[in-house]
Amino acid sequence: xxxxxxxxxxxxxxxxxxxxxxxxxxxxxxxxxxxxxxxxxxxxxxxxxxxxxxxxxxxxxxxxxx
Numbered sequence: 001x002x003x004x005x006x007x008x009x010x011x012x013x014x015x016x017x018x019x020x021x022x023x024x025x026x027x028x029x030x031x032x033x034x035x036x037x038x039x040x041x042x043x044x045x046x047x048x049x050x051x052x053x054x055x056x057x058x059x060x061x062x063x064x065x066x
Contacts, residue, residue, distance in 0.1 A: 008064060
């Protein structure tokens with residue numbers, strides 16, 4: 001008997017991506033508004049994506065099966 005297909009969580013697919021090694025990466029928060037009070041280097045660092053927390057990896061991989 002064939003396995004059931006899994007559905008991708010569409011909200012998660014818009015916010016997270018998988019790396020080549022299978023980890024989940026996310027974008028950083030606090031980069032949308034009130035940017036005048038933030039330093040240039042801080043704003044630049046907010047552009048970079050980062051690996052999601054280890055505690056959340058299993059749940060995120062469940063939401064992003066493919």
